[in-house]
Amino acid sequence: MFDGLLAQFAPHSCSGCGFLGTILCYSCKNNITSEIWANCVLCERPCGQSGMCRKCVGTVPLEQIWAIGQRRGELEKLIDEYKFSSKRETASVIAELLHYRLPVIPSDTVIVGIPASSHAKRVRGFDHMELIVKSFAQIRNLTIANPLVRIFDQELHTMGRKQRIALKNELFALSGRVVPSKILLVDDILTTGTTMSSAANLLRNSGASCIYGAVVARQPFDK
Numbered sequence: 001m002f003d004g005l006l007a008q009f010a011p012h013s014c015s016g017c018g019f020l021g022t023i024l025c026y027s028c029k030n031n032i033t034s035e036i037w038a039n040c041v042l043c044e045r046p047c048g049q050s051g052m053c054r055k056c057v058g059t060v061p062l063e064q065i066w067a068i069g070q071r072r073g074e075l076e077k078l079i080d081e082y083k084f085s086s087k088r089e090t091a092s093v094i095a096e097l098l099h100y101r102l103p104v105i106p107s108d109t110v111i112v113g114i115p116a117s118s119h120a121k122r123v124r125g126f127d128h129m130e131l132i133v134k135s136f137a138q139i140r141n142l143t144i145a146n147p148l149v150r151i152f153d154q155e156l157h158t159m160g161r162k163q164r165i166a167l168k169n170e171l172f173a174l175s176g177r178v179v180p181s182k183i184l185l186v187d188d189i190l191t192t193g194t195t196m197s198s199a200a201n202l203l204r205n206s207g208a209s210c211i212y213g214a215v216v217a218r219q220p221f222d223k
């Protein structure tokens with residue numbers, strides 16, 4: 001509580017290099033945006049700018065998927081500061097980076113954030129994806145929907161790779177709200193792709209006809 005209050009009054013410093021007065025300085029932002037990471041977001045094979053390699057296309061019901069970059073360097077520090085220090089203001093900076101990375105998408109696309117687990121919400125005091133989604137929707141003038149609820153509430157990162165993959169379609173249920181036809185699914189970190197594919201499969205089977213994916217960062221396999 002006290003830490004939270006203190007953080008509100010302390011001056012910002014760049015999460016990448018510590019430069020005072022900003023959440024992400026020009027130079028660190030430039031390091032993130034100038035790196036062209038031309039690999040498959042799902043499996044990391046080189047694939048140009050399409051986001052999915054030929055092996056992955058068709059394995060997940062996504063038209064396309066984008067990531068700001070790999071979870072390394074400045075981008076990793078930015079995400080970690082947001083997720084683990086609960087620095088809420090960082091949400092708008094991440095949303096701006098997403099805006100920079102994503103092409104123009106159809107104006108009738110509705111943004112759906114992957115809901116945070118209740119454990120994560122308890123720890124941070126807020127749904128970290130919800131803030132990013134709100135800010136991104138504002139920049140792009142798109143609407144938001146919440147058709148998903150999380151049913152499997154254990155933190156995925158505490159599980160092994162095999163366990164995660166075995167979960168496949170059992171992470172989410174429908175909230176009862178309308179499932180939009182055209183969706184941009186947004187998540188923070190993509191590791192095995194289990195979360196993204198689980199959400200996309202459920203939405204596709206529930207009436208969505210076109211689903212795009214966006215993640216803040218792809219977790220490198222070597223980490």
Ligand SMILES: [Zn+2]
Pocket residue numbers: 014015016017018019024025026027028029
């Ligand atoms: Zn910096």
Ligand SMILES: [Zn+2]
Pocket residue numbers: 040041042043044045052053054055056057
């Ligand atoms: Zn791939």
